[in-house]
């Protein structure tokens with residue numbers, strides 16, 4: 001049984017939060033009753049997506065240069081980023097939110113750093 005990485009009740013709707021999952025920085029985004037997880041490192045210049053990131057529908061916009069990444073497939077919908085960011089499986093059990101970073105759901109490569 002893996003340890004929960006966040007409490008659902010502490011996640012604000014539409015506000016990205018950075019959590020560390022076994023050494024992997026993850027940006028968690030709650031939208032309604034759903035929580036999705038995307039690697040926290042922008043594929044453009046390694047900025048934190050949770051740090052000032054804005055949620056638009058099913059995407060999170062990087063606060064540094066404005067690329068928006070789809071929370072499901074990790075793809076940027078706007079320049080300057082061109083590469084997808086890994087997305088991860090999330091399990092919600094009551095108030096426990098658990099993220100599996102053992103593999104990217106979308107097959108995107110993990111950032112080097």
Ligand code: FES
Pocket residue numbers: 042043044045046047062063064065066067079080081
């Ligand atoms: S660092 Fe994210 S768009 Fe440039």
